[in-house]
Amino acid sequence: MKLNPKVEVIEVERDVERPAGVRFGALVHAALAAVPLDANDTQVREIAFLHARILGSDESEAVAAATAVRSVLAHPFMSRARDAAGRGQCRRETPVTVNLANGTLVEGVLDLAFLERDEWTVVDFKTDRELEKEVERYKRQVALYALSIERATGQACAGVLMKV
Numbered sequence: 001m002k003l004n005p006k007v008e009v010i011e012v013e014r015d016v017e018r019p020a021g022v023r024f025g026a027l028v029h030a031a032l033a034a035v036p037l038d039a040n041d042t043q044v045r046e047i048a049f050l051h052a053r054i055l056g057s058d059e060s061e062a063v064a065a066a067t068a069v070r071s072v073l074a075h076p077f078m079s080r081a082r083d084a085a086g087r088g089q090c091r092r093e094t095p096v097t098v099n100l101a102n103g104t105l106v107e108g109v110l111d112l113a114f115l116e117r118d119e120w121t122v123v124d125f126k127t128d129r130e131l132e133k134e135v136e137r138y139k140r141q142v143a144l145y146a147l148s149i150e151r152a153t154g155q156a157c158a159g160v161l162m163k164v
Helices: 022-034 041-055 059-074 078-086 135-153
Strands: 007-011 090-099 105-116 119-126 156-163
Touching: 007 135, 022 041, 022 059, 022 105, 022 119, 041 059, 059 078, 078 090, 078 105, 078 119, 090 135, 105 135, 119 135, 135 156
Parallel strands: 007 156, 119 156
Antiparallel strands: 090 105, 105 119
16 A cells, blocks of 8 residues: 655764663653653753653663753754644644554554644654664654544645654
């Protein structure tokens, strides 16, 4: 099945020596889900350290997660999400479902979606070190989320895969 929504890949600056793995990815995602899009450095650090305690992460993971979150928030692309949030047109950690033509029901939780100029943008954050091995699968995931939004709203939707 060919999906119509386009998916752009954006790479955020990151430290190649930072921690990795499932727990670190969960920590970065949790912090990104909880942090205000206009958070200052203190807020980012506090939220990263809070979620580090919840997940049993050590201080080095908390520091690296805070750095990753600051890099995401500082990326020029995120100004669009902040603007949409200011207009009340931003969704975070939102469950989505879509029925495919073959009867398959796809469910997921999108990380971020925002509306601007009558088009939604769906953003999925990925922390994998070697994203390239899975990039096509991840693009399909984002495209399915975008398809779900298109069908639910009747508006165009683009996808962004953000490599954090």
